[in-house]
Every structure is written in C-alpha cells, then in structure tokens.
Amino acid sequence: MKDTRLWLAQNYGPLLAFIVFALMFYTFIARHPVGLTVPVATTAANKAVLLALIGMAQTVPVLTGGLDLSVGFMVVMTNTVASVIVVGSPLQTALGVIGVLAVGMTAGFINGAIVVYGRLQPIITTLATGAVYFGIALFIRPIPGGTVNYDFADFMTFTVFETIPTTLVLLLIVVVFIWIPFRRSTLGRGCYAAGSAEGAAYLSGVNIDRSKLAAYTMSGLLCAIAGLVLTFITGSGEASGPQGATFTLASIAAVVIGGTSLYGGTGTAIGSIFGAFILRTIDDLLFVFDLPPLWQPLFQGVVLLTAVSLGAFAVIRIRNRLDLFQ
Amino acid sequence: MAEASTKTPFWRMERVSKHYGGVIALDGVDFQCERGEIHAVLGENGAGKSTLIKIMAGVVQPTSGQMFLEGQPVTFPTPVAATDHGIVCIFQELSLMPDLSVADNICITSPPGRWGFIDHKAQKRRAEELLARVGCADVHPGELVKNLPLSRRQMVEIAKALGREPKLLILDEATSALTSADVEEVYKILARLREQNLSILYISHRMHEIEQLADNCSVFRNGRHVETFDKGTRTDDEIVQLMIGREYSQVYPPKPKHAVAPQPRLEVKNLSWEDSLHDVSLTVGKGEIVGIGGLDGQGQRELLLALFGVLRGTSGSIAIDGQPASIGSPGTAKSAKYRIALIPEDRKSEGLMLPMSVRDNISMASISSLTKGLVVDRAAEDQKIDEMVRKLSIKVGDLNDAVATLSGGNQQKVVIAKWLMTDANTILLNDPTRGIDVGTKQEIYQLLRDLADAGAAILYYTTDYDELIGCCDRVYILYDGRIIRELDGDDITEHNIVASSLNLPLEQREERAGQ
Numbered sequence: 001m002k003d004t005r006l007w008l009a010q011n012y013g014p015l016l017a018f019i020v021f022a023l024m025f026y027t028f029i030a031r032h033p034v035g036l037t038v039p040v041a042t043t044a045a046n047k048a049v050l051l052a053l054i055g056m057a058q059t060v061p062v063l064t065g066g067l068d069l070s071v072g073f074m075v076v077m078t079n080t081v082a083s084v085i086v087v088g089s090p091l092q093t094a095l096g097v098i099g100v101l102a103v104g105m106t107a108g109f110i111n112g113a114i115v116v117y118g119r120l121q122p123i124i125t126t127l128a129t130g131a132v133y134f135g136i137a138l139f140i141r142p143i144p145g146g147t148v149n150y151d152f153a154d155f156m157t158f159t160v161f162e163t164i165p166t167t168l169v170l171l172l173i174v175v176v177f178i179w180i181p182f183r184r185s186t187l188g189r190g191c192y193a194a195g196s197a198e199g200a201a202y203l204s205g206v207n208i209d210r211s212k213l214a215a216y217t218m219s220g221l222l223c224a225i226a227g228l229v230l231t232f233i234t235g236s237g238e239a240s241g242p243q244g245a246t247f248t249l250a251s252i253a254a255v256v257i258g259g260t261s262l263y264g265g266t267g268t269a270i271g272s273i274f275g276a277f278i279l280r281t282i283d284d285l286l287f288v289f290d291l292p293p294l295w296q297p298l299f300q301g302v303v304l305l306t307a308v309s310l311g312a313f314a315v316i317r318i319r320n321r322l323d324l325f326q
Numbered sequence: 327m328a329e330a331s332t333k334t335p336f337w338r339m340e341r342v343s344k345h346y347g348g349v350i351a352l353d354g355v356d357f358q359c360e361r362g363e364i365h366a367v368l369g370e371n372g373a374g375k376s377t378l379i380k381i382m383a384g385v386v387q388p389t390s391g392q393m394f395l396e397g398q399p400v401t402f403p404t405p406v407a408a409t410d411h412g413i414v415c416i417f418q419e420l421s422l423m424p425d426l427s428v429a430d431n432i433c434i435t436s437p438p439g440r441w442g443f444i445d446h447k448a449q450k451r452r453a454e455e456l457l458a459r460v461g462c463a464d465v466h467p468g469e470l471v472k473n474l475p476l477s478r479r480q481m482v483e484i485a486k487a488l489g490r491e492p493k494l495l496i497l498d499e500a501t502s503a504l505t506s507a508d509v510e511e512v513y514k515i516l517a518r519l520r521e522q523n524l525s526i527l528y529i530s531h532r533m534h535e536i537e538q539l540a541d542n543c544s545v546f547r548n549g550r551h552v553e554t555f556d557k558g559t560r561t562d563d564e565i566v567q568l569m570i571g572r573e574y575s576q577v578y579p580p581k582p583k584h585a586v587a588p589q590p591r592l593e594v595k596n597l598s599w600e601d602s603l604h605d606v607s608l609t610v611g612k613g614e615i616v617g618i619g620g621l622d623g624q625g626q627r628e629l630l631l632a633l634f635g636v637l638r639g640t641s642g643s644i645a646i647d648g649q650p651a652s653i654g655s656p657g658t659a660k661s662a663k664y665r666i667a668l669i670p671e672d673r674k675s676e677g678l679m680l681p682m683s684v685r686d687n688i689s690m691a692s693i694s695s696l697t698k699g700l701v702v703d704r705a706a707e708d709q710k711i712d713e714m715v716r717k718l719s720i721k722v723g724d725l726n727d728a729v730a731t732l733s734g735g736n737q738q739k740v741v742i743a744k745w746l747m748t749d750a751n752t753i754l755l756n757d758p759t760r761g762i763d764v765g766t767k768q769e770i771y772q773l774l775r776d777l778a779d780a781g782a783a784i785l786y787y788t789t790d791y792d793e794l795i796g797c798c799d800r801v802y803i804l805y806d807g808r809i810i811r812e813l814d815g816d817d818i819t820e821h822n823i824v825a826s827s828l829n830l831p832l833e834q835r836e837e838r839a840g841q
Contacts (some may be wrong), residue, residue: 006469007468010470039836076695132436181443185444186444192423192430193423196423197422197425200403201434203383203405203425204431205409266425319637320631322676
C-alpha cells in the first residue's frame with residue numbers, strides 16, 4: 001500500500017505526461033474522420049516513435065546533470081550512414097544495421113569521453129561535436145539521396161500481424177531490453193547519483209566517470225536507432241541541418257514534458273516517450289481541428305511552458321534565497 | 327595505554343602533514359587508535375580535525391607521512407580505497423543523494439545483484455535490515471531521501487556506513503542534527519559496535535557526549551596532535567587548556583573605553599529560522615564592534631543572512647535606530663532607510679563577480695545611487711571609486727582589470743570597498759579574513775575600528791578566536807543556533823570563548839581572577 005503510494009508520488013511526472021497524452025490521443029481519434037484504423041495508428045506511431053527515441057537519447061545525459069545538443073545531428077549522421085550501408089541481401093542489411101548502431105555508439109562515446117576526461121561542459125562539447133557530426137553527414141550525403149533495403153524498411157514501418165505498428169514494437173523492445181536493464185544496472189544508478197549530488201556520489205565510491213561515459217554512449221546508441229527509423233520512413237538519406245536542430249530542441253522539450261529535471265537526478269526515459277508523443281499529437285490535433293499547421297510551434301511552446309511551471313513549484317518552498325542560485 | 331605501545335596498533339599515522347599552498351593544516355601528526363575503543367577527537371576551529379579525517383577517508387592526500395593499518399603501510403588515493411580497507415566515514419555534510427531512494431542510498435557503494443544489475447528485492451531487504459539496526463524501522467526504504475527530515479537523513483547516513491562493514495568508523499559531528507531520542511539510539515549502536523571490536527573515531531564538540539561515550543580522547547591544536555589521554559584523567563578545564571594556547575601574532579588597534587553604553591543601532595529580538603536559529607536576541611550599538619563566536623556551523627551564517635533579508639520565514643523582530651525594520655531582501659537592507667551591508671563568507675561566489683573589472687565590482691552595490699536618468703554618472707563613479715581605492719589602499723594596476731587577477735587580500739578589500747561605497751552604517755561581516763595575508767588582515771582590523779569610531783555598528787563573525795579577543799568590544803557565543811553566552815571587556819579570553827563554544831560553564835573564572 002505504502003509502496004504504491006510512494007511509486008505514484010515518485011512517478012507523477014511521467015504519469016501526468018501519460019494521462020495528458022492519452023486525453024490528447026483520444027480527442028484526436030474521436031475527431032478523426034475514420035477513427036482508429038491500422039493505417040492511422042501506423043502513421044501516428046512512426047512519427048511519434050522517431051521522436052520518442054530521440055527524447056530517450058536526450059534523457060540519459062540529462063539525468064547525469066548534463067545535456068546533449070548533438071542528438072539531432074547524431075540522428076542525421078546515422079541516417080546518412082544507413083542510406084549507404086543498410087542495403088543488399090538480408091545478411092548485408094543486418095551487418096549494415098550493426099554498423100549504423102556502432103557509428104552512433106562511437107559518436108556518443110566521443111561526447112562522453114570529452115565531457116568526462118576533458119572536463120568540458122556538456123553543452124559546449126556537444127554543440128561542437130554536433131557540428132562535426134553534421135559535417136560528416138554532409139560529407140556522406142552532399143545532396144539527399146541513397147537508398148535502403150526496401151523490404152526491410154516496409155516491414156519496419158508497417159505492422160506486425162497486420163494490427164500493431166512495427167515501430168511501436170521496436171520502441172517496446174528498446175524499453176525492455178535497453179532502458180530497463182540500464183536503469184537497473186549499477187551504471188544507471190551511477191547516472192542518477194551523479195546528477196543528484198556529484199560530490200556525495202564520489203564520496204560514496206560511485207564510479208561517476210564510467211557512468212557518464214555510459215550515459216553518452218547510450219545516447220548515441222538510441223540516436224542510431226532513431227536514425228535507422230528515420231531512414232526506414234524516408235527511404236533515403238539527407239544531411240539536413242534544420243532537421244537536426246529541430247530534433248535536438250524537440251528532444252529537450254520531450255524530456256522536460258516527461259517530468260525529468262534538467263538539473264539531473266530525477267526522471268525516466270519512459271516519461272520522455274510520452275513527452276515526445278504529446279509533442280507529436282499536437283500536430284495531429286491541429287490537423288483534425290482544421291487549424292493551420294503553422295500554429296504548431298505556438299502550441300508546443302505553451303505545452304512546454306506548462307510542463308516547466310509544474311516543476312517550478314518546489315522553488316516556493318525554498319527558505320534561503322541563496323539556495324535559488326545554486 | 328601502556329598496553330598499546332607493546333603491540334601493533336590497529337591504526338597508526340606517522341608524521342602526517344598536509345599543506346594547502348602556504349597554509350599548514352596538519353603538521354607532522356602522530357596518531358593511533360585501537361579496535362574496541364571509542365576515541366574522541368577534540369579541537370577548536372582550524373585545529374586540523376577535519377583534515378585528519380579527510381586524509382583517513384581518502385578524500386585528500388597527505389603532503390607527507392605514512393599510515394599503517396594493522397601494521398601494514400596503506401595509502402588511500404580515493405574514498406573507495408579507504409572503504410575497501412574498512413575505513414568508513416560519516417561526514418558532517420551529508421553524503422546522501424537526495425533524489426535517490428533510501429535503499430538506493432544505503433546500498434550505493436556495492437548494491438546486491440550480479441553482472442552489474444541490481445537486485446531490487448535484495449537491496450530493499452538489506453536496507454530494511456540496516457534501518458532496523460539503527461532503530462529506524464519506520465523509514466520506508468522506497469522513500470526519496472529529499473523527502474525525509476534532517477534527523478532521519480542522518481540516521482540513514484549511519485545505516486549506510488554500517489552497510490559497508492566498517493572496521494574503523496569515523497563520525498564527524500554526526501549527532502549535531504539528531505533529536506535526543508536518536509542520539510540515545512546512536513549511543514547504543516556505538517556501544518554495540520565497540521563490543522564487536524570496531525574502532526570508532528568520534529568527533530564532537532559536545533563535552534557531555536564525549537564524557538558519556540569515549541574511552542579516550544585526543545586533542546588537536548594548530549594542526550598538531552597535542553595529547554591523547556584516557557577518559558576521566560582530565561577535567562573539562564584541563565581539556566580546554568589543552569585546546570587553547572595559540573601564539574598571538576596579530577597586532578590589533580586599541581579598543582576605546584566606552585564610558586556610557588553606546589546608543590543601540592541594531593536590536594534583534596527572538597529571531598528564529600527553521601532549525602538554525604532559536605530566539606536569538608542581541609544588540610549592536612553605534613561605534614561598537616560586536617563579535618559572534620562559537621564553533622563553525624552553529625547558526626552564525628544564518629544569523630547574518632537573516633539580518634540581510636536573505637532568509638524567508640524568519641520570526642522575531644529587528645529594529646534599526648529604535649524603529650521596527652522589515653528587511654525582505656538585500657535590496658531593502660542596503661537602502662537608504664536601513665543602510666546595512668553584508669561582507670559575505672565566500673568572496674569568490676558571493677562577494678565578487680570575478681570576470682568583471684575592479685571598477686564594476688566596486689560600484690556594483692551603489693550603482694543605482696550613481697545613476698542620473700538612465701545612465702550611470704561616470705565622473706561621479708570614478709571619483710568615488712578612486713576615493714575607495716585610496717582609502718583601502720587596494721593594489722590594482724588598472725581599474726579595468728578583471729578582479730580575478732588580484733590577490734586574495736586585495737579581492738577582499740574590493741568587497742569591503744563595494745559596501746563602504748553604499749555609506750552603510752550597520753556592517754555585517756562573515757569571516758572576512760579567512761585565507762588572506764597577515765598584512766591585509768591588520769589593515770582590515772584598523773579599518774573596522776575606524777568605521778566604528780566614525781559611528782558604524784559592526785557585527786563581526788569570525789572563526790578565528792584571536793580576532794574576537796583582539797577586535798571586539800563584546801562577543802556573543804552561538805551554540806546550536808542559540809546565544810548561550812555574552813562576553814564583555816576583559817571576559818573575552820580564549821579560555822572563556824572555547825569553554826562557551828563547548829557549552830561548558832565558566833566556573834573557573836573567579837579562581838583565575840584571584841590568581
């Protein structure tokens with residue numbers, strides 16, 4: 001009983017995000033001319049899962065008290081890589097997928113290594129490496145193009161058993177086989193500890209460096225998965241700067257809406273998934289209410305502000321004003 | 327203790343020193359302690375207690391010297407290395423992670439599980455078992471640490487330390503945040519651990535605790551180990567005598583004799599804030615330098631912050647020049663109505679904008695009074711800044727240099743100049759001479775006396791007892807957020823200050839006066 005109450009109290013951010021998303025999605029389906037059909041669900045899922053993966057990628061560095069501005073560009077870079085190597089026979093395709101994941105993890109590892117061993121601020125480090133990754137993407141795809149194994153891409157962007165969108169299954173697999181084990185590992189624990197009180201974590205003998213390195217590498221891996229999904233959706237590769245930047249900003253928004261503190265230490269990638277779903281559904285709602293899509297940034301901004309305000313209530317309790325600036 | 331010299335001591339330090347730049351925190355310390363004993367460590371501020379335990383816990387490295395555990399030489403490059411040898415420290419600043427659950431915190435160092443994955447059920451069981459051991463079965467292991475009251479957090483901290491299977495447990499002021507029921511529980515735990523043949527190092531400023539708990543005591547002074555003795559072989563007064571007796575090196579300006587009590591400027595009645603201040607009442611008169619003493623962390627910092635309008639939710643009343651004052655923010659405090667200044671504790675973070683120029687820093691607090699219309703009157707600003715630089719003889723090449731390029735002493739002068747420029751007549755100082763050179767210290771003492779002679783009321787918190795004796799007309803000693811003693815004139819002696827800081831009675835006073 002007490003366990004349940006505590007669980008609710010400690011997960012109210014992600015829960016709230018889930019409830020808000022459920023209401024929004026219900027409204028969307030209720031207003032939709034054809035209702036909840038498999039094609040409607042699949043289209044919505046494909047777009048939402050892409051953003052959810054990027055949101056998850058952002059969550060892990062944020063939990064350590066950092067930030068990763070390069071997530072969008074890691075997605076773009078892995079997209080261009082995928083448009084070159086995820087082709088050919090099933091074996092070649094499989095090797096290509098592994099190659100893309102390795103590229104993403106390497107990019108994330110480099111971010112982590114600079115932050116941990118170079119002792120540079122995460123924001124400026126990833127701003128710089130993000131530009132480098134975008135440069136590499138441009139080098140691979142100076143103009144949009146390339147291709148992908150279409151059979152595999154079709155499978156990934158349609159449904160399993162002709163009912164459930166494949167990308168949703170992919171997201172579930174990522175949560176169950178990547179996020180939850182990480183959350184339950186000593187490395188994951190170290191990320192939360194470092195974000196909560198780095199000095200205390202050090203005094204407690206937590207290996208902070210290894211945890212941070214793992215956090216950024218994990219971020220790169222999730223970006224690579226997102227890059228693959230993007231490639232399957234578009235069927236080609238494009239080194240798009242605006243898209244990279246939009247992904248990065250949306251990922252931060254998804255993290256915050258999902259109840260993760262930008263100061264680090266609290267939150268979960270599950271929350272970021274619903275944060276991303278909320279951002280996507282705004283778009284769909286504008287569509288079903290026949291509102292101009294140009295209003296989308298305005299609504300996204302309002303939702304983000306509301307989410308941030310909910311987190312700001314704690315400030316009211318602070319008794320020593322100097323603590324406000326720490 | 328004769329027995330100890332014949333066998334290998336459990337823990338031994340030989341000629342251990344620690345230098346921070348030119349400051350010597352520990353000076354060739356020989357120290358040892360045994361299994362199955364509770365060993366109290368005593369000393370005033372800056373005696374080297376904290377450095378000693380930081381070295382033992384692997385937080386800082388000694389500059390020279392050797393350490394032996396059961397006769398084997400050991401070095402602790404990291405806190406983990408110390409824990410691996412069974413040396414576990416409960417620090418004064420909590421080493422808990424507020425956003426993690428109680429169970430997560432207790433098991434943070436080596437969580438149960440395998441292949442790097444944590445077994446949550448086992449972790450919860452372990453946490454429950456350890457919490458029960460410290461008599462905190464009411465704390466739920468799933469609760470976040472930040473939602474617990476301070477006293478419970480401290481007990482969780484103790485449970486966490488016990489979970490690391492210590493052979494030598496160090497407690498640094500571990501009971502200062504506890505309720506009396508908890509303290510009893512901690513005593514019982516410590517007595518039990520002693521029976522289990524643990525070695526316990528206990529740092530406390532509560533003499534009655536030491537009398538109740540310790541088997542023997544070591545006294546530190548000026549970074550040196552003065553003496554180790556068995557409990558009961560020294561009286562409180564002898565212990566205080568061991569703790570004091572520093573060389574007096576400073577020269578202070580003479581204190582004026584006040585024929586009549588000065589007119590009060592600042593009157594504080596029953597000021598309370600959270601758990602840090604309890605019914606603090608004090609007066610500072612015009613032309614008076616009033617000191618605040620006591621061991622570090624007894625509410626002195628909070629008292630100054632409360633008077634400067636930084637703390638929310640204070641109770642009690644403050645009057646300036648006999649008029650009730652309501653000081654809601656530093657902006658109000660410095661306004662022409664109240665004219666209060668606070669020289670903060672940490673000049674690098676609270677006193678200065680390090681990358682900004684000396685000029686901008688000096689005029690920072692009085693910039694609004696120098697503004698005409700929308701722009702700053704640069705001529706008037708320059709004139710006042712020049713006046714301040716001359717008055718305080720700040721050594722600065724170019725006023726446009728970043729203040730970070732100045733020496734520590736000159737930086738502190740810039741902070742003081744900034745507040746003098748506001749024409750404040752009530753000046754609060756929070757340990758302003760920490761880490762600055764002797765020459766600048768003496769200039770500051772002289773400056774404070776000059777300001778007082780010109781009619782300012784000065785409230786001066788310092789961790790250096792020497793300064794309380796040399797500079798202050800009256801001294802209030804804080805203990806546990808309360809003023810437990812006021813010392814006046816010739817009663818301001820090192821003996822009285824140290825005894826008061828330990829909450830001991832001043833019964834020796836008449837006897838000494840009679841000598």
